[in-house]
Amino acid sequence: MARTLNRVQWGFIAAAGACAVLYLVFAAWWWFLAMVFAAVSVGVAIFHLWVVRKGLKASRAFRAVGSTDSQHLGG
Numbered sequence: 001m002a003r004t005l006n007r008v009q010w011g012f013i014a015a016a017g018a019c020a021v022l023y024l025v026f027a028a029w030w031w032f033l034a035m036v037f038a039a040v041s042v043g044v045a046i047f048h049l050w051v052v053r054k055g056l057k058a059s060r061a062f063r064a065v066g067s068t069d070s071q072h073l074g075g
Contacts (some may be wrong), residue, residue, distance in 0.1 A: 007048065009052075016038030
């Protein structure tokens with residue numbers, strides 16, 4: 001699931017980059033709106049990647065601690 005989320009977020013970043021390129025090529029006002037959307041998308045995508053990675057690290061650490069605790073309690 002984490003890999004899927006990672007791909008989706010990188011897809012958002014790629015789409016934002018495409019919008020930025022189109023704005024630079026055509027220099028039209030509607031591409032400026034796309035640029036604003038792109039900037040917000042990049043910010044949200046990067047923040048989401050950070051949160052997902054932090055959550056995965058925390059869940060791995062929690063599972064590791066939980067497995068050692070259950071071994072001590074049972075043995």
